[in-house]
Amino acid sequence: MRVATRGRAASRIGARFVGVGMITAVALGLAAGPASAQPGPPSDAGVQPVEVAGNPTFASLDPEVWGTFNCQGQPIRIEDPEEGDTSGPITITNIDANNTFDFEVDEDFAVIGVIVKGGPNANVYDYRPTGIQADENLHAPINPNNGQFYGLSHIDFCVVPDGNNT
Structure with a gap:
């Protein structure tokens, strides 16, 4: 039977946190990216573009x-x-x-x-x-x-x- 040492377990947990951190950073980067254009306000005749x-x-x-x-x-x-x-x-x-x-x-x-x-x-x-x-x-x-x-x-x-x- 193989027993993981404390160093290995900590290493795995650390790798998981890094992976989660990278996914979170990518998700936040996408969410914070530039918004799409908007049509803007209506004309003076009240027609909304x-x-x-x-x-x-x-x-x-x-x-x-x-x-x-x-x-x-x-x-x-x-x-x-x-x-x-x-x-x-x-x-x-x-x-x-x-x-x-x-x-x-x-x-x-x-x-x-x-x-x-x-x-x-x-x-x-x-x-x-x-x-x-x-x-x-x-x-x-x-x-x-x-x-x-x-x-x-x-x-x-x-x-x-x-x-x-x-």
């Missing part, structure tokens, strides 16, 4: 979640947006230092959706069923590393004739 992973388009949004955005023709994309940019009936009316922006659309049209790409994800603003002709303080998701909105990569607008906003 929903963060969508990656680089979505209106066509790629899950129809079981979003239904279908029936944009007239192709959605309008404004790359690297700047204040005063115009594309078709859309005008960017303000971009501030916080990376928020305002838009307006010609009176014959309405916007039923906006996708704001910034950082690894995008925010989707859904104005259906009525659509809207202007809104303020739209933004990309919040960067969890600094608490600020990500910079604006591009903005997609789903535009329809005013009065046909479904």
Whole structure:
């Protein structure tokens, strides 16, 4: 019969504590890692953005979640947006230092959706069923590393004739 000496038993117990300590450290490291981005506050019209992973388009949004955005023709994309940019009936009316922006659309049209790409994800603003002709303080998701909105990569607008906003 083999009897463990006190040194061996202490050695085993010590190894177990080291193992538990390492597992705990890894778990705490994962829990303390950077949080995922958040969509941020609603626009001035009260539309709460929903963060969508990656680089979505209106066509790629899950129809079981979003239904279908029936944009007239192709959605309008404004790359690297700047204040005063115009594309078709859309005008960017303000971009501030916080990376928020305002838009307006010609009176014959309405916007039923906006996708704001910034950082690894995008925010989707859904104005259906009525659509809207202007809104303020739209933004990309919040960067969890600094608490600020990500910079604006591009903005997609789903535009329809005013009065046909479904």
